[in-house]
Amino acid sequence: MVTRALPSECPLEESGTRQMPRRSALRFLVGTVLGSVASLLYPIVRYLIPPAEASLSASEALAGTINELKPNSGKTFRFGNRPGLLVRLVTGEYTAMSAVCTHLGCTVQYRPEASQIWCACHNGCYDLNGRNVSGPPPRALDPYDVHVRGEEIYVSRKQVA
Amino acid sequence: MDAAARVQMWIDERLNLQELLAPLREKTVPVHRHSQWYFLGGLTLFLFTIQLCSGVLLLLYYRPSANEAFESVQNITNHVQFGWLVRSVHSWSANLMVFCAFAHMFSVAFARAYRKPRELTWMTGMFLLFLVLGFGFSGYLLPWNTRAYFATKVGTEVPGQLPVVGHWIMVIMRGGEDVTGATLTRFFALHVTILPALAIGMVMTHLLLVQKFGTSVPASVESEWQANPRLRKEIKFFPNFFLRELMGWYVVLAFLIALAAFLPWELGTKADPFAPAPAGIKPEWYFLAQFQTLRMIPAKIFHIDGEVLGILGFGLGGALWLALPFIETLLGTRGARYVRVGAVLALTYLASMSVIGYMAK
Numbered sequence: 001m002v003t004r005a006l007p008s009e010c011p012l013e014e015s016g017t018r019q020m021p022r023r024s025a026l027r028f029l030v031g032t033v034l035g036s037v038a039s040l041l042y043p044i045v046r047y048l049i050p051p052a053e054a055s056l057s058a059s060e061a062l063a064g065t066i067n068e069l070k071p072n073s074g075k076t077f078r079f080g081n082r083p084g085l086l087v088r089l090v091t092g093e094y095t096a097m098s099a100v101c102t103h104l105g106c107t108v109q110y111r112p113e114a115s116q117i118w119c120a121c122h123n124g125c126y127d128l129n130g131r132n133v134s135g136p137p138p139r140a141l142d143p144y145d146v147h148v149r150g151e152e153i154y155v156s157r158k159q160v161a
Numbered sequence: 162m163d164a165a166a167r168v169q170m171w172i173d174e175r176l177n178l179q180e181l182l183a184p185l186r187e188k189t190v191p192v193h194r195h196s197q198w199y200f201l202g203g204l205t206l207f208l209f210t211i212q213l214c215s216g217v218l219l220l221l222y223y224r225p226s227a228n229e230a231f232e233s234v235q236n237i238t239n240h241v242q243f244g245w246l247v248r249s250v251h252s253w254s255a256n257l258m259v260f261c262a263f264a265h266m267f268s269v270a271f272a273r274a275y276r277k278p279r280e281l282t283w284m285t286g287m288f289l290l291f292l293v294l295g296f297g298f299s300g301y302l303l304p305w306n307t308r309a310y311f312a313t314k315v316g317t318e319v320p321g322q323l324p325v326v327g328h329w330i331m332v333i334m335r336g337g338e339d340v341t342g343a344t345l346t347r348f349f350a351l352h353v354t355i356l357p358a359l360a361i362g363m364v365m366t367h368l369l370l371v372q373k374f375g376t377s378v379p380a381s382v383e384s385e386w387q388a389n390p391r392l393r394k395e396i397k398f399f400p401n402f403f404l405r406e407l408m409g410w411y412v413v414l415a416f417l418i419a420l421a422a423f424l425p426w427e428l429g430t431k432a433d434p435f436a437p438a439p440a441g442i443k444p445e446w447y448f449l450a451q452f453q454t455l456r457m458i459p460a461k462i463f464h465i466d467g468e469v470l471g472i473l474g475f476g477l478g479g480a481l482w483l484a485l486p487f488i489e490t491l492l493g494t495r496g497a498r499y500v501r502v503g504a505v506l507a508l509t510y511l512a513s514m515s516v517i518g519y520m521a522k
Contacts, residue, residue: 083436108437121315123456136455138461
């Protein structure tokens with residue numbers, strides 16, 4: 001009776017084909033799986049990052065008209081995709097600045113009774129130059145330049161001298 | 162044999178349900194002078210199921226876009242039959258759920274029910290609390306009203322203050338540099354798909370762990386029972402405890418419907434991204450303590466922006482609280498006392514800051 005050797009009894013060298021040792025096979029498998037997981041995650045992570053918006057950071061915006069504001073009052077206006085604040089001082093002059101509070105990004109307002117700029121969210125106060133004077137804001141509001149052309153009031157980013 | 166029994170036998174033959182339900186039949190709940198605190202977890206779960214049901218109903222009419230969201234909620238409140246009730250129930254039940262979750266957490270902390278082997282039960286419970294707060298934060302924006310708009314602006318600016326990764330986290334949360342309709346769709350997706358999926362999975366894990374370890378008995382009661390075993394008293398979970406819990410649910414349901422009917426949830430005014438934040442704007446009561454801290458913290462502390470320190474402080478506090486069982490073990494024999502003092506301080510801080518925030522103009 002002819003008995004056949006079981007596969008486990010066959011020496012690897014005699015099988016004629018080169019076999020991969022267990023350790024490198026495992027390494028290859030783990031590498032492949034990790035690689036495919038990464039290649040799946042990459043597009044998902046990129047998908048979560050929103051595409052860059054069309055630049056709406058305007059350099060100039062129409063803030064209002066000269067008859068709109070009484071002395072000692074203020075209004076917010078659209079400056080690009082952020083709000084801006086236009087204030088008519090008691091003297092009748094205009095001043096403008098960003099209306100985005102430097103603390104946590106709420107929209108500030110002019111308070112006529114205190115002649116101050118105030119953020120309702122966390123009680124931050126700025127003076128009429130936009131300087132942070134009390135409360136949590138860490139920095140001044142970005143200042144804007146005001147140009148009156150005829151009836152209309154335009155505001156632009158402050159030119160750094 | 163009647164039809165019901167035949168159906169039960171048919172199912173049992175295939176699924177062997179009786180064997181699966183056996184542990185539940187043997188489950189008991191200890192009875193002692195602090196037993197009333199055992200109802201809070203179940204109550205939170207009950208309110209969560211109310212949230213799922215009322216949320217599904219709101220989905221039928223709600224439209225998640227900056228131009229339509231406010232009007233669609235207005236439509237639900239003013240035109241859809243009983244729409245005002247469904248929306249009001251959803252808002253009130255959310256608040257009651259947050260309250261019950263906090264009360265449950267503090268009762269577990271004071272009873273030191275997180276002790277070995279229940280560390281993971283505590284941690285899954287804390288993850289559930291974070292998810293509940295996430296539900297509150299994301300759901301708050303969905304009506305797209307003024308309060309919600311500024312709450313979201315501040316709430317997403319907060320992680321934006323973190324060094325290095327902050328800005329990216331903020332942009333991913335907002336779907337851009339600012340809070341816009343893109344933020345609304347993101348929060349909507351989070352609120353109605355991602356968070357419910359995570360929460361249901363986490364609730365299952367939490368319940369499985371509760372089932373595995375049984376109900377914890379406070380250390381003081383346990384030592385009394387060990388000294389005098391005749392004092393030990395337990396009731397069966399099914400039906401004795403379950404029926405008591407059911408009565409609690411019924412009372413809370415009545416309370417909830419009364420709140421929703423007599424104090425319908427306000428909608429406010431539609432958000433205008435270019436209008437100033439209105440005076441007296443405040444977040445929901447469960448974020449008041451953080452809000453008041455950010456209001457009171459100075460602009461600069463040792464040359465570091467105050468709000469960055471505040472935010473890192475909240476993160477550290479949350480992480481320490483999550484690791485409570487391990488901290489108690491690390492502190493050794495005095496651990497229990499320190500944890501109790503810490504829990505009292507945390508509760509005092511949260512409560513007093515919330516009251517100050519509520520009173521502030």
